[in-house]
Amino acid sequence: MRRPAPRLEYYVPQNGGSVADFGECARRGLRGPKKSLDPRFLYDERGSEIFERICSLPEYYLTRAETEILERAGAELASMLPPRCRLIELGSGSSTKTRIILERMNESQGAVTYSPIDVSRALEGASRELLESYEWLSIVGVEDTYESGLRLAHSACGGPALIAFLGSSIGNLTGSAARSFLSTVASVMGPGDLLLVGVDLDKPESALVPAYDDAAGVTAEFNLNLLHRINSELGSSIDVSKFAHHVVYNAGERRIEMYLRSLEGQEIEVCGSRIGLRRGELVLTEYSHKYTREGIESMVSSAGLRVARTWHDSARRYALVLCSGA
Numbered sequence: 519m520r521r522p523a524p525r526l527e528y529y530v531p532q533n534g535g536s537v538a539d540f541g542e543c544a545r546r547g548l549r550g551p552k553k554s555l556d557p558r559f560l561y562d563e564r565g566s567e568i569f570e571r572i573c574s575l576p577e578y579y580l581t582r583a584e585t586e587i588l589e590r591a592g593a594e595l596a597s598m599l600p601p602r603c604r605l606i607e608l609g610s611g612s613s614t615k616t617r618i619i620l621e622r623m624n625e626s627q628g629a630v631t632y633s634p635i636d637v638s639r640a641l642e643g644a645s646r647e648l649l650e651s652y653e654w655l656s657i658v659g660v661e662d663t664y665e666s667g668l669r670l671a672h673s674a675c676g677g678p679a680l681i682a683f684l685g686s687s688i689g690n691l692t693g694s695a696a697r698s699f700l701s702t703v704a705s706v707m708g709p710g711d712l713l714l715v716g717v718d719l720d721k722p723e724s725a726l727v728p729a730y731d732d733a734a735g736v737t738a739e740f741n742l743n744l745l746h747r748i749n750s751e752l753g754s755s756i757d758v759s760k761f762a763h764h765v766v767y768n769a770g771e772r773r774i775e776m777y778l779r780s781l782e783g784q785e786i787e788v789c790g791s792r793i794g795l796r797r798g799e800l801v802l803t804e805y806s807h808k809y810t811r812e813g814i815e816s817m818v819s820s821a822g823l824r825v826a827r828t829w830h831d832s833a834r835r836y837a838l839v840l841c842s843g844a
């Protein structure tokens with residue numbers, strides 16, 4: 519009897535999502551006069567579950583727009599890939615939209631190797647579900663941050679790769695951080711590699727704010743979950759009811775800013791540091807930058823890449839940008 523080759527390899531490096539890393543980042547972020555928490559910590563298992571609910575909210579158009587583009591342009595995208603191309607995905611989450619790309623790649627090239635990279639433990643369950651659906655798929659997953667996960671995934675298998683960065687996650691980075699992030703990705707890319715980036719386009723505040731402050735309060739639950747996570751993983755006893763979800767659109771910077779607002783003067787303790795918060799004081803938890811066509815071109819070219827093809831959804835709210843080495 520022949521044993522089938524294992525189709526799932528799974529790397530969990532030491533530092534990416536460790537408690538020590540979370541504690542140190544949280545303590546540092548909350549110490550200064552401008553308080554912030556790194557958005558990657560929004561995604562523990564519960565955060566990832568809540569994010570999936572956000573994706574189907576009526577106000578959150580981003581997932582529907584990106585899905586529409588992938589359904590329409592998936593076959594063309596697959597036809598532009600070199601033979602025996604693998605798929606690496608940064609911040610893969612539930613890999614739901616990825617299924618469209620994987621299926622089109624399978625139609626055009628047969629067996630596919632997929633490397634999902636995510637800080638969230640949700641990665642493992644998502645990988646197992648994919649393997650149950652597709653007998654032609656092999657997975658080399660990495661539970662780590664984008665950059666170190668990419669280096670590991672890229673060197674773990676040979677051959678050309680499509681690197682996907684979906685869900686408008688590029689928008690979480692400020693302009694200079696996005697350029698430097700894309701330069702890092704470009705430095706890892708080999709000849710024949712391509713990069714596919716999902717970018718949310720700038721639009722009126724009246725459409726943007728509800729997408730991050732929905733009527734059912736699901737995004738509020740997602741944001742406040744970060745405080746529950748600090749309590750459960752770092753042993754704090756923050757009274758979560760003394761904070762509120764707070765969203766503004768900063769037109770000058772073309773970005774949604776998501777905060778936790780302290781509802782009263784209070785003191786919290788995180789990893790042995792006592793942190794005072796004034797009534798109304800804001801803790802930044804996420805930026806979501808919105809782009810113009812010129813902004814996308816300039817970001818991509820300053821990273822040493824070239825836009826090979828751009829697709830839009832029918833309402834032109836969102837862009838999928840395929841980039842190659844310059």
Ligand SMILES: C[S@@+](CC[C@H](N)C(=O)[O-])C[C@H]1O[C@@H](n2cnc3c(N)ncnc32)[C@H](O)[C@@H]1O
Nearest residue numbers: 558561609610611636637638662663664684685
């Ligand atoms: C906005 S969600 C997008 C998920 C999925 N790609 C989609 O389009 O629906 C961002 C994903 O990236 C992961 N993530 C956030 N920051 C990360 C980081 N610095 N490194 C690796 N993964 C990260 C989160 O756990 C989450 O699954």
